[in-house]
Amino acid sequence: MTELRIGMLGLGTVARGVVSLLQRNAEEIRQRTGVVMRLVRIGTREPHITWGLNLDGITLDTDVDAVTQDPNVDIVVELIGGLDPAERLVHAALNHGKHVVTANKALIAQKGMGLFQTAQENQRSLLFEAAVAGAVPIIKAIRESLAANRIESIHGILNGTCNYILTEMRQRGLSFTETLAQAQEKGYAEADPSFDVDGIDTAHKLAILAAIAWGTPPNFSAIHIEGIRQITDADIAWATEMGYRIKLLAIAKYRDGGVELRVQPTLVTLSSMVSQVEGVFNAVFVKADFAGNTMYHGRGAGEQPTASAVVGDLMDLARHAMGSGGGRIHPLSVLPHYLRALPVHDVADLVGEYYLRLAVLDRPGVLAEIAAILAKNGISIDAIHQKGRSLQEAVPLVIVTHECRERDMRNSLLELERLETVREKPLIIRMESGLV
Amino acid sequence: MTELRIGMLGLGTVARGVVSLLQRNAEEIRQRTGVVMRLVRIGTREPHITWGLNLDGITLDTDVDAVTQDPNVDIVVELIGGLDPAERLVHAALNHGKHVVTANKALIAQKGMGLFQTAQENQRSLLFEAAVAGAVPIIKAIRESLAANRIESIHGILNGTCNYILTEMRQRGLSFTETLAQAQEKGYAEADPSFDVDGIDTAHKLAILAAIAWGTPPNFSAIHIEGIRQITDADIAWATEMGYRIKLLAIAKYRDGGVELRVQPTLVTLSSMVSQVEGVFNAVFVKADFAGNTMYHGRGAGEQPTASAVVGDLMDLARHAMGSGGGRIHPLSVLPHYLRALPVHDVADLVGEYYLRLAVLDRPGVLAEIAAILAKNGISIDAIHQKGRSLQEAVPLVIVTHECRERDMRNSLLELERLETVREKPLIIRMESGLV
Secondary structure, three states: OEEEEEEEEOOOHHHHHHHHHHHHOHHHHHHHHOEEEEEEEEEOOOOOOOOOOOOOOOEEEOOHHHHHHOOOOOEEEEOOOOOOOHHHHHHHHHHOOOEEEEOOHHHHHHHHHHHHHHHHHOOOOEEOHHHOOOOOOHHHHHHHHOOOOOEEEEEEEOOHHHHHHHHHHHHHOOOHHHHHHHHHHOOOOOOOOHHHHOOHHHHHHHHHHHHHHHOOOOOHHHOEEOOOOOOOHHHHHHHHHOOEEEEEEEEEEEEOOEEEEEEEEEEEEOOOHHHHOOOOEEEEEEEEOOOEEEEEEEEOOOHHHHHHHHHHHHHHHHHOOOOOOOOOOOOOOOOHHHOOOOOEOOHHHOEEEEEEEEEEEOOOOHHHHHHHHHHHOOOOEEEEEEOOOOOOOEEEEEEEEOOEEHHHHHHHHHHHHHOOOEOOOOEEEEEEOOOO | OEEEEEEEEOOOHHHHHHHHHHHHOHHHHHHHHOEEEEEEEEEOOOOOOOOOOOOOOOEEEOOHHHHHHOOOOOEEEEOOOOOOOHHHHHHHHHHOOOEEEEOOHHHHHHHHHHHHHHHHHOOOOEEOHHHOOOOOOHHHHHHHHOOOOOEEEEEEEOOHHHHHHHHHHHHHOOOHHHHHHHHHHHOOOOOOOHHHHOOHHHHHHHHHHHHHHHOOOOOHHHOEEOOOOOOOHHHHHHHHHOOEEEEEEEEEEEEOOEEEEEEEEEEEEOOOHHHHOOOOEEEEEEEEOOOEEEEEEEEOOOHHHHHHHHHHHHHHHHHOOOOOOOOOOOOOOOOHHHOOOOOEOOHHHOEEEEEEEEEEEOOOOHHHHHHHHHHHOOOOEEEEEEOOOOOOOEEEEEEEEOOEEHHHHHHHHHHHHHOOOEOOOOEEEEEEOOOO
């Protein structure tokens, strides 16, 4: 089994997620790539802060440069953030023949071109799915899934902090300042929130998306950037009154041989999908000539979602750049010899709530008979709606149940069908209240 | 420049889209893969139906077997659909050393395992992104972007015909039969609609997604399948009354060492995102241990969206399995020498509607002064909201404009700020009404 040795720069929130993920899902990763991923070295300013992680066998010290040079390291994961020393270290790692995975949007947006060139010179990969929209795989979607398309426009909500603040301001009627303070308490905003609330972070991500969409160097400095500090609770209330939401949008549009690039608070109509993206979620909407409109939604930040994207990039490297499979990803993800038959649960055993529609003769005692059958099968009733009255014909009766087992429901149906007062085959439709 | 020669089986709707796409976006494809894709041969039952396409230089006849054997063909694209002869032809193509791309969900769901094995034996790729949810890149998302995760559940709307019918039934209050007839007229439903409305098509797609999510052979026959024929307009009306939508859902959940696999009409709460997926759109929701909930939305069928997915797969093959780049995809998608600086349009030139908030002294003539300034700059007013009255203090005045140029708006702001009756710096927020 091939081993892929990882050196990590930084040991903050995202790094903690990456370490946990590599440990928890080691077996899945191995079955899907044919590679064992081993974290061998971590360089961090504060090696004493280890979050209770099990770091046995991993070299852990403050020597970040050593991580980029260590001959025992195949891939460097850069999770320091910021430009300095991240830029220098990524160049060094590439020059030492390592592939690099980073979650650093400022670095890619502002120093990307130089890094891409170093990667190219060394025939190494520099991957950064985690830099934009966390767990939402928007970079892969544009670069690979939509690769056959001409991209017409991209718009999105790319900063969870701003979206959380705007959502809370609307839902609670609080001011920007109050809401920001609360977001800081909850850890959704930094002590110095300027990068987020002034739109810089969103603009970094927009610069990256536009660069990929149109094959152009990231052009962060050309982006028109407005933040959300000036938005009052009154603005939000008036927008709502007029049928709008206020969202901080990143917008990139191609037209007339050039691009529009802007980050700005925007009134969007309530009927748009983008208006429904709430709280810390991110969403990206891409319009392309053949694919049409596609949309990608998920958690844009945080320890676990960002770790998911970082390790996804590591697995891409394992499968493609470093793999022995000729670049083929196995059709069912895992290597063929790990395929396993999975038992399929009998639907009759499932528990759920049901919508039950009957056609009944409207006679005294009908409801009692039906309720008795359901009760006998252990099914309790949440609501009953009888629709219309008629002495001659059957009338519809709709019953909503509490949670019950499908088998009990099916048995009830058999008994209900036999009632003289039930005139058509009853219909059940499952209800799912816990869905996203 | 490497050339990649494509042989195609079938010349129906999707094939037409693939031919158009390969022609229209040939330059984008070349810049992003470093490969020229050339369609060299088409085998179809009806070679006289060519949809007005330019097929110069392409061998076009009824000999489908020849396509799978032609030494001038590198990749076979199977767009015949159904099991026979598609299954035989895909085996043949793989055995003759071709990679295969298909949009055939029935084939993968029911005969996939045998084909995967033939592909493996021949060290060739069999790609099928187009088989599930059209332009929505859900196969790549699960297999690659979420590869580091344990998938907990998947639910989705995977059949546009059913979703269109249910949406129309609700919006127009029509019966299933009437709506189906209309869908058939519009080309959203087949003459024989059973595959769609009885849930078979959705189940094929669910079998594929579950197989990829959990590394298990596609198990179509184990899926509990219900269609939508029995849903009445009254059911939909009652569901709406209770705060629900009825959707045909595909659901797969992992628990207790096994999976739940079911396709069934489901009452979903109006507050869920899945309830908002309307008309012919598809959406897939994935819950994963690290990524959390992610969602993917777009057109699930049709000539162009499906072609986008097919050619995306061809480009994956060009970049990985057949490419010379060591499996590396260039960071900005295009090969480095195709990068070009793109002009960025001046935001001042953009045209849009604006929300303008002023704080004004509530004196006679104030509105006239403001309106005159806007008029002088060519800005016309859509609506004015004055909020509250006060003789002493400034009161908020909100103006919504018709479309105007940002430059004119900025000039207006400079003049408005100078008015003695305008007490604070005015705020503008752009309005975007055309967003998805």
